[in-house]
Amino acid sequence: MNFQGTGSYVATEDLTVAVNAAITLQRPLLVKGEPGTGKTELARQVAAALDLPMIEWSVKSTTRAHQGLYEYDAVSRLRDSQLGDARVHDIANYIRPGKLWQAFAAEGRVVLLIDEIDKADIEFPNDLLQELDQMEFHVYETGETIRAAQRPIVIITSNNEKELPDAFLRRCFFHYIRFPDMDTMRRIVEVHHPGIKDALLTTALTQFYEIRDQQGLKKKPSTSEVLDWLKLLLAEDLSPEDLQRNGKDALPRLHGALLKNEQDVHLFERLAFMARRGG
Template sequence: MNDWNDDFLRFSGTEGYITSPSLVEAVNAAIALERPLLIKGEPGTGKTLLAQHVSEGLGMPMEQWHIKSTSKAQDGLYVYDTVQRLNDARFGDGDVSDIRTYIRLGPIGRVFAAEERHVLLIDEVDKADLEFPNDILLELDEMRFTVMETGDEVKARQRPIVLITSNNEKELPDAFLRRCVFHFIEFPEPELMKRIVDVHHPHLDTTLLDKVLLKFYWLREQSELRKKPSTSELIDWISVLLRSGISAEQIEEQIPFLGSLLKNEQDTEALQAYDDRGGRYPESWQDLGPRYNN
């Protein structure tokens, strides 16, 4: 990785965030090509966290726009606060004649207007309406927009680095996809997972960690589960285990504090039923099939 030239190598991960080379390359390609980076992956694979660490790693401030089902493209640009203006007109506060006082910039607007170069995170873009991504395309492409009420143009002083995350709840429009650099975060393999856990729980007993991971990946292998436990659930689970002071042997026989791994009643019941009819838990990685044994 050392042969990268300095202009290009912008982001190379931070201490608190372990990443794969392909992810680093996708981030850097997006920066170099001035395109938004679309990140997809299972929930809990650290999509949102990535943005924070990109901003940290590059030393740029971050602006986050969290998308909800009611979000509209317009909200990202600016909002015209009519109620405040009416109120001020009634009570004689403020300068009502200047509409500009009542224009509040949204996340995109703020990033454009800022002096400093920002990282802009548009989080969970798939939560919004089907056409939402298309509605912000033009602004992200041209890096400017016009405030209708005043005719002012807001133009990006510094081209922000745009990161967009999606949980795959909806298909995204083609026109939108064409303009993005795409990266899919794979679920970490056990080796990488050990390093990730180490960041959160340094100096964890290796026997314990191995047992924990064995159980964790075994659970994930059960395709009957409706929601597979993810990294963040694993981290939480380990926290609980550590605090309860449970021993490695106890983890071998059962899955304590199941509630922090499985968040779904049916999954919990199903595992309970499996346990009741005397189902076996894995004893070694051999029980998990060749994927984990090479």
């Protein structure tokens, strides 16, 4: 299996090397990067490119590692026992397979995405060490062992909200998705907005990178946000001249697609005020 990107996803050379290395080593691929740089979408595109089913486990702050294995529905069993249901005598009827169980039990190879692992408790990654390493786990209620017939391709994403344990990192192949440079961003935009006029794209991207480089910015706009912004510019049929800013208006046109908090909006308003005073 060899991943080279897809027609709808621009994968840089170092990213394709990382994906293929993780597949060869049969280790989880841990992908970090700014929000909006395509970490989650990478897993979907790997599945599409390799023609494999995908199982997605979206991690939340309340998610426990054991939920990825299975859950025992004791409440349903108690209710059925009160109702005299015959199913109550077989505890297996109340075992709910989790995402790892589904991936291990699949007939063929699958892509398993563990999305935003850093949202969970700090012990969450450690609680999955053996299962991801050995590709098996024990179901204590039934006494059975669930073992993967074929190792799934595991892709784990993190937004760097908290540090991950060293023991967990040792078992992963790591890749950090750097923010795209101007040329790569042009290729990404061409995939999503084919045929966009070069003059408009040059002006818009120049302005976008100037905004990202502004000192004091609390949240830098991401790839997904510039794509939304360009979609709005095209919908409004704006020209490169319409995007020009001056000292009286430092905010970009339709800035709500790029600036997502009041501190950053106020920053550009202050810059405009200072420019007017300087003028």
